[in-house]
Amino acid sequence: MQKIQHVAATLLQSIQRVIQQLYNANLHEEQLQLQKTRKEFEGDVTLVVFPLLRTSKVSPEETGKQIGEALVAAVDYVESFNVVKGFLNVSFTANYWVEKLGEMQATENYGFRSKGEHSRNVMVEYSSPNTNKPLHLGHIRNNLLGYSVAEILKANGHTVQKVQVINDRGIHICKSMLAWQKFGNGETPQSSGLKGDKLVGKYYVEFDKRYKVQIAELIEAGKTEKEAEAEASIMMEAREMLLKWEADDVEVRQLWATMNGWVYEGFDQTYNRLGVDFDKLYYESNTYLIGKELVESGVEEGILEKREDGSIWCDLTADGMDQKLLLRSDGTAVYMTQDLGTAKLRYTDWPSLNQLIYTVGNEQDYHFKVLFLILGKLGFEWAQNCYHLSYGMVDLPSGKMKSREGTVVDADDLMEEMVATAKAQSEEKGKLEGMVSEEAEALFEMLGMGALKYFMLKVDPKKRMLFNPAESIDMQGNTGPFIQYTHARIKSVLRKAEDAGARLLLAPEPIISINENERSLIRLLNQYPETVKLAGDEYSPAIIANYAYELAKEYNTFYHECPILVEEDENKKALRLVISGLTSQVIASAMRLLGVTVPDRM
């Protein structure tokens, strides 16, 4: 069960004292297991007494009773207790919780940690696409995850830079370039009306089509498959182009710059709509040379090994891994080379950097293990502060996304579809009267994107997930729009309260009793800071998402059970309004960490 951190940290000390008095034993905090009380039992926190039996030398029931009685006597905010099996459930006074509520309300940026001893300088890399095709569903998970983790780290008091490294060079780009050159007839985004990344992607596909035809022909002519793949003329031309690129051939470089420019324009649109941003961009065309130098000097220092054919390798067999190629025999760089260079450049750019986080799919687990290992071997102490934020692939109901089977879900199309669905549903509910169309459009965007983002982020990053379009579009139950709806609903109540001139502050006199709904809601709100911390420690937006959902759900129960505006007792009314206000604030704050904005009405 869940451990308690903030709730009654002082309670722990009280328990220690009580045990000292009762059993004459000194126990460490770690030996005391405090956890949340489960819903079906009465109480605010629970002490597991099993581990204490050795000390108490009496039955679990008796131990719980003795400690419980002592706590009620010794601690003024402990109101009562009950013991079920080996669990001591402790309840706090209403006044304790109301005071907590007041504190939360008065706290600026409630839930966030301010900068301090624990603060680090962190660079979070995410997205990092190739420039030969448009972004797809997989990139969406990557982008949302990286963005959200960066925001969560900021909320934990760290200084964060979001970056990406753009894979703008290599054979894949040359394929698009070559196909465009040969078959494009000068087509541009302007002339075709196609988004830049889509246009370039089209020629990448075109290359692949021609290539396949040539391979088939060569095999027909008696070549083996391997020979055919290597000897196809279009592929040889592409390789030639790559060599020219590395040799700074003016014409090739110009075409390269033009086509990449188209792609960046397209990407920017996608990023914009997705709501993600970057503080700094790295380009592999700028870092691969640093990587090469690094590798060369590694050879000189005897860390790396140069073979007869001129290729350079790192021997990792002592670490239980293979030999790893770092530079081809023709002297060109591979992926690893570039990554070495990029990492070094980042630490040069930001010398006080404490941590480098790579948001990359788990298909590259091995790659990063090797990368960090080699960086360490090359003498960079910061290698141990590199972290691969690995996440699972996104599957479709039909299985894996496969470009050759045309099952790739395009990022732009998907967003468009989500927003269109949000629009259709909103219109069906017919609650938008009086909303100007501009406002309505912004709302559909908010809801559609909210549904998508929440759907992708609520799942534990390291698990692979299934993306079912039909389900993601659903806006009931555990979904983004459900939480957005709850927020809008609260805002509606608050507006009415304000219009009526109601008091939005707690009464100065102590409140003697609160009901179960109020109590559990306050308790939940009180857990927001530790939730933010946990999500930061675990690099997991899912923890925030699940919390936001639980909070919204709990509020809806409260809303259903407890009248607010029509409550006659003014103090009770004020209490409920404060709870409502804080809930809407925390919902908005938590969702913001996921990159989701919430509406005031919907």
Added chain:
RNA sequence: GGCUAUGUAGCUCAACUGGAUAGAGCACCUCACUACGGAUGAGGAGGUUUGGGGUUCGAAUCCCUACAUGGUCACCA
């Protein structure tokens, strides 16, 4: 095959790292608006936590083993 991750209700996911009767949503079946927003709430049904061993007061969680499903082992990125 080696390494690695995952396996929880029909489906999609939780379970805060060893604690109480394993929880939600979707789908299915009931019920609740002259009330502050029904994109809601209350309830029902649905589980041998992949199988088998072990560790201990206590296991979905840790260990061993078998099985299943991904990923990865390129002079690709």
